[in-house]
Amino acid sequence: MLKIGDFSSLSQVSIKTLRYYDERGLLSPVHVDPETGYRYYSASQLSQLHRILALKDFGLSLEQIATCLKENVSAEQLRGMLLLRQAEQRARVEEEHDRLSRIQNRIRLIEQEMSMSQEVVLKQLPKQWVASVRETIANYPSVGQLYPKVIAGVGPGLVGQAPCFAMWHDPEFRESNVDGEAGIFLKEPVKAAGGVRVYELQPVTVASAIHAGSYQRLQEAYNALLRWVSDNGYQVTGPIRELYLQNSQPIRQDDESYVTEIQVPISKAA
Amino acid sequence: MLKIGDFSSLSQVSIKTLRYYDERGLLSPVHVDPETGYRYYSASQLSQLHRILALKDFGLSLEQIATCLKENVSAEQLRGMLLLRQAEQRARVEEEHDRLSRIQNRIRLIEQEMSMSQEVVLKQLPKQWVASVRETIANYPSVGQLYPKVIAGVGPGLVGQAPCFAMWHDPEFRESNVDGEAGIFLKEPVKAAGGVRVYELQPVTVASAIHAGSYQRLQEAYNALLRWVSDNGYQVTGPIRELYLQNSQPIRQDDESYVTEIQVPISKAA
């Protein structure tokens, strides 16, 4: 019969932890003095404790471990839990590895440019109803001309709240004859006329950068964002979106108070 | 001026999180109505928020991020923080990768043997004063004969509390002429006579298994433990230790109530 301190030093597990395991029903002492509450362990309980530590090392929660121990699971059931855990752990390893890559890329960037550069963030975009017009236009800034058509198609009621956006369908940069789509976000589908299409954007993962400043300098943000995408092993998998979070009428190319978000749909390159 | 809900849906960051960042001083709204407490954000704050998210993605704590933002650190200082973070993250990736390996090895073991097998745990042993006798003895069980010498050397005062141990200095298994060391743990150094050596065991990392049962079956535990060591990419780097956590006088080879811990000093194989 070992007192908790002895058991603790034999097992290298802290007294606090042993008491916690007792409370959680993971490992109860063989005897508890009903007068004093003192816990007494037997040396053979060290192997039970070892089992707990081993399962914990696999990343199982204490609750899962308790289930394992109490229900006295078979080797087959344990295998099932571990297979599940293995899948989670695989994902985790990849995630932490990617994080390391991002840190390293960022360090390289600082060392090359000695500047703060654009911050890039991964986002999961949810489904989203939109109303839009898609046309071939003269060049990128011309997209502004499409918004009146959108508004004409859906009526002026729901404008002004959510920001409006553009999507660029060309696979590459173009000087002219740009395949552009201009639209607004909707809370719910509405009827539209005059060539305006109402549909639901599907969920997608994007790399996103915020550009605070004039449209003239938007290209810098594009450069940083696209570089980040390739540096971190992603590839572009859909039309790039621009969200006009802050602008004014009439549109000016040199207004430094504008705020624009660029979103690039991506997936892991093979 | 955006209300918190608008800012939240633009940024895909929850309202709760925005309020928390305000409270922690990471990102305060440009305006707070003194009457109602309503928070109002500007679109340009999205880029500040993006910076926070990017730093968070690197694994920095909110407190570290707050330092970054408030003191307006230079690119050089940021680089320093990231280099530190990179080192931590490297360690983490390795750790999680090793954990995955251990899970996989365990699954293989279950599939091969369909049994629960020994649980193996890694431990960091602290420094420890010991008194011991080292001799060439006839075979492994003969180590029991050394303990009377140890006790004779240090006096009977401090026996019986901490368990006694054995160390095997031969690089391989031996049928006879075993180089064995038998000793007891001490709380503090004492003087000893008669060939008993008192010294401090150095801190070491060991793989440990608990064997609950007779010494006759100890070999099974050894097999499982040594297999685990090689399966998980470690190598043995010192004499193997046995801790006699529970036994009785006189020693019997077939007493199933004994509890023994086997400790193998290891390091990562190159």
Place this chain on the structure above:
DNA sequence: TTTGACTCTCCCGCCGCTGGAGACCTTAGA
């Protein structure tokens, strides 16, 4: 003016412990 949707503050919970306070218990030495 009335809804109904937002927003506010405040508090609790999560996980796996660690630390501390204050009271009680055990054990070795005088």
Place this chain on the structure above:
DNA sequence: TCTAAGGTCTCCAGCGGCGGGAGAGTCAAA
């Protein structure tokens, strides 16, 4: 046998980064 030191007990608080919910106040459209 007494005492002092050190073990042990229970209970409560805290960590980080929020999420959930209560209860009260605010805002905007119809």
